[in-house]
Amino acid sequence: MIHYTFILVEPEEDANVGAAARALNVMGFSDLRLVRPKANHRSGKARALAHGSQHILKTAQTYKTLKAALHGIDLACASTARHRLEKHHYVSARELPQQLQAKGEMLQRVAIVFGSESSGLSGRDVACCDLLTTIPQSCTHPSLNLAQAVMVFSFILADGRTTVQIQDQRLNREAMPPQQYASLKTSALRLMGRIGLSERYQNYVMKGLARLGREDLYLLHNIRTSLDRTLDRLESARPEPQEYRSDD
Numbered sequence: 001m002i003h004y005t006f007i008l009v010e011p012e013e014d015a016n017v018g019a020a021a022r023a024l025n026v027m028g029f030s031d032l033r034l035v036r037p038k039a040n041h042r043s044g045k046a047r048a049l050a051h052g053s054q055h056i057l058k059t060a061q062t063y064k065t066l067k068a069a070l071h072g073i074d075l076a077c078a079s080t081a082r083h084r085l086e087k088h089h090y091v092s093a094r095e096l097p098q099q100l101q102a103k104g105e106m107l108q109r110v111a112i113v114f115g116s117e118s119s120g121l122s123g124r125d126v127a128c129c130d131l132l133t134t135i136p137q138s139c140t141h142p143s144l145n146l147a148q149a150v151m152v153f154s155f156i157l158a159d160g161r162t163t164v165q166i167q168d169q170r171l172n173r174e175a176m177p178p179q180q181y182a183s184l185k186t187s188a189l190r191l192m193g194r195i196g197l198s199e200r201y202q203n204y205v206m207k208g209l210a211r212l213g214r215e216d217l218y219l220l221h222n223i224r225t226s227l228d229r230t231l232d233r234l235e236s237a238r239p240e241p242q243e244y245r246s247d248d
Contacts, residue, residue, distance in 0.1 A: 002100060003109045004157055005031040006150060007069050007076075009125055010038055010116040017041045018049030018057065019147035025053035027154040028161030032060040033069045035125075038116070049147075066113065066125045073111040075100070078121055078129035079153060081143035091133045093156055112153050117146050176217045184221050185209060191224055194231055 006024055011017050017039050021032060034041060047054050063069040070076050077096065091099055100110055113129055115121035126132065135144060135152050144152065176184070185206065192202045212220065 001160065002107055003031070004029055004154075005033060005073060005109065005111040006154070007033045007035060007066065007111050007113045008037070008146070008150075009035040009066055009113060009121060011041075011114075011146065012038045012117045013146070014039045014041070014043045014046040015049045016117060016146045018046035018051075018053075020150040021046075021050045021056035021060070022053040023147060023151035023154050025050075025056050026162075027151075027158040029154055029158070030056055030059070032056050033111075034060055034062045035066050035069050036064060037062060066128045070111055070128060072109060074107050074109050075103075075131070076111045076113055076129040077131055077133045078113045078126045079133055079135075079149060080115065080121055080126070081134055081137070081140075081149075089132070091131055093133055093135045093153060096133050096153075097157055097159060112157070114146060114149060175214050176221075180221075181217065184217065184224070187228070188220070188224055191228055191231075194228075 006020070006029065008017065008020065011020075011034060017034070017037070018041070021041075024030065024032060040046065041057050041060055046057055050057055061069075077091075079093075100107060111129075112133075113121065113125070115125065133153075135149060137143070143149075188205065188209065189202060192205060197205075209217075209220070
């Protein structure tokens with residue numbers, strides 16, 4: 001598996017560095033390097049935007065030159081949204097993973113290099129890199145924010161490092177016990193009788209009950225309980241009928 005390093009050259013905003021660290025962390029990366037940073041990557045704002053990824057900021061190394069930051073890197077990819085006067089071949093961010101994987105074991109360490117928020121990468125820094133890559137856009141202006149660009153590349157390159165992390169939010173994760181299911185059927189029939197539902201429709205409901213999954217069964221159980229309580233409250237509040245008396 002390729003080891004990816006993300007390099008920010010002259011980042012200007014503390015918040016962008018913090019948000020970039022967060023993007024890397026959630027996508028399974030940890031190697032962040034900063035070249036001539038104007039931002040303070042350990043400031044309160046940077047740590048606040050990192051939100052659970054402060055360790056990425058803490059271990060980030062700083063360098064005076066991009067050449068020094070690329071030490072030990074087999075291939076450097078300059079990320080840019082700006083057209084260059086020199087003739088370059090631009091690799092789409094979508095195609096980058098396939099191009100890198102096609103090189104096989106000759107690539108062990110790859111760097112993705114980003115420029116500053118205001119001016120991007122200089123021609124000198126681009127010359128230090130092996131290829132140019134860019135994120136396809138529907139318009140030329142505005143370009144993506146620095147942290148957004150880091151998020152896009154880290155997501156694209158994270159294949160195999162990430163899994164779906166959605167927590168099960170169902171009403172109940174366990175199957176309904178047989179006794180509770182039988183009780184639900186009995187109480188549902190009783191409720192339908194209380195509201196005057198015809199026997200024909202009661203049969204429809206009971207046949208449908210057998211097709212429901214566990215989440216729907218618990219939902220129906222909660223609805224049935226609520227309806228029974230409401231009916232009990234209404235019946236208890238109903239005034240007693242007056243006995244008719246005639247005066248002689």
